[in-house]
Amino acid sequence: MRDFIFYLLVIGAGTGGELCVTRAMKAVGEVKDFRPAALLRVLLSTMRVSWMWVGLTLMGIAFFSLLVVLSRENVSLVVPVTALSYAAGALGGKFFLGEQVAPKRWMGLLLVCIGVAVVIIGQQ
Amino acid sequence: MRSSGGLHFKTFLFIFLMVIFGPLGNVLLGKGMKRIGAAAIGSPAEVFDLLSRVLTSGTIWLGIGSLITFFVAYMLVLSWADYSYVQPTSSVAYGMVALLAHFMLHEVVTPMRWMGVLLICLGVLVVGHTPPRTTEPG
Numbered sequence: 001m002r003d004f005i006f007y008l009l010v011i012g013a014g015t016g017g018e019l020c021v022t023r024a025m026k027a028v029g030e031v032k033d034f035r036p037a038a039l040l041r042v043l044l045s046t047m048r049v050s051w052m053w054v055g056l057t058l059m060g061i062a063f064f065s066l067l068v069v070l071s072r073e074n075v076s077l078v079v080p081v082t083a084l085s086y087a088a089g090a091l092g093g094k095f096f097l098g099e100q101v102a103p104k105r106w107m108g109l110l111l112v113c114i115g116v117a118v119v120i121i122g123q124q
Numbered sequence: 125m126r127s128s129g130g131l132h133f134k135t136f137l138f139i140f141l142m143v144i145f146g147p148l149g150n151v152l153l154g155k156g157m158k159r160i161g162a163a164a165i166g167s168p169a170e171v172f173d174l175l176s177r178v179l180t181s182g183t184i185w186l187g188i189g190s191l192i193t194f195f196v197a198y199m200l201v202l203s204w205a206d207y208s209y210v211q212p213t214s215s216v217a218y219g220m221v222a223l224l225a226h227f228m229l230h231e232v233v234t235p236m237r238w239m240g241v242l243l244i245c246l247g248v249l250v251v252g253h254t255p256p257r258t259t260e261p262g
Contacts, residue, residue, distance in 0.1 A: 034203055067153060067178060071163040075154035076225035076233050076241075079147075080218055083244045086251060108250030115243030122236030 003072060006065045007081060014062035015088040019096050020055030026097075027051065080119045086112050131204070138201040139213050146194035147220040151228055152187030158229070159183065212252030215245040 028045045031038075046052045069078050087109045093099035157163070160181060165171045178184055201210055218241050225231040 067157055067184075068163040068165065068174075070150075070154045071157035071160060074225060074231045075151050075229060076222045076231045076237060078154070079150050079221040080237070080241055080244055083218065083248070086248065102254050105251050105254040108247045108252075108254070111247030111250060112244050113247075115240045115245075115247055117240070118243060119237050119240030122234050122240060 003069060006069045009065035010062050010069060010082055011085045011088050012062075013058040013065065014082070015085045015092055017055045017058030017060075017062055018085075018089065019092040020051045020058060022097060024049040024052035024055060077119060077123055081116055083112050084116050135201060135205050135209075138197045139210065141197040142194050142201070142210075143213060143216050143220055145190045145197065146214075146217045147224050149187045149190030149194055150221055151224040152183055152190055154225070155229060156181045156183035156187060212249045215248030215252070218244050218248070 027049050090101050090109050094101050160177050163174050222233050222241050226233050
């Protein structure tokens with residue numbers, strides 16, 4: 001049960017963090033100039049968007065939770081289970097960012113979820 | 125104009141770096157955390173103790189370095205290659221993690237777990253064959 005909470009944090013906080021970073025990057029706008037000075041300006045702009053800080057904090061929590069889970073379970077179990085973040089990301093993308101998730105993408109995500117279920121069942 | 129062969133070579137090189145360093149980073153984090161032992165974080169003192177052990181572990185820093193290398197390679201390859209071309213390669217990483225865990229950490233990867241990993245790879249591959257952008261750029 002305790003591990004379940006950390007898995008939930010890895011997937012939930014990790015995906016939430018990525019969604020917040022995506023939202024921040026969308027607010028900054030598409031990066032078209034890849035020269036170092038321009039990239040530095042983009043970096044400074046992202047730091048002024050509060051979503052970026054929320055995102056980085058959530059990603060930090062996810063990383064720390066991943067370390068906790070890795071101290072208890074095998075890597076070959078933990079990493080496949082974190083693939084559930086694809087499904088969490090699609091849900092977040094749909095409801096948080098207003099993305100349209102095509103049926104084909106849902107089908108792929110279903111396969112990911114079945115794969116994770118098989119990995120977990122194989123563990124027990 | 126840049127030759128197509130050169131662009132292909134550069135793309136494959138960076139994707140190769142991604143497929144190696146992403147899983148390697150995770151495996152090194154796993155190895156480092158196994159050395160530290162099962163994390164107990166019941167009190168602030170235990171959290172602080174865990175953090176100090178994590179931050180002084182060379183293996184974990186190697187893992188973080190590998191993950192940063194993966195991330196930089198990912199960002200760079202996305203600057204010239206299509207997302208829909210690059211993203212499905214991340215599915216290979218799940219198989220690579222299982223392989224590295226087996227050979228580097230001597231973990232037992234059961235046939236059932238291989239089957240699950242294969243299904244995950246297929247699922248990520250299907251996701252990668254959908255349009256990468258469904259909203260209008262802001």
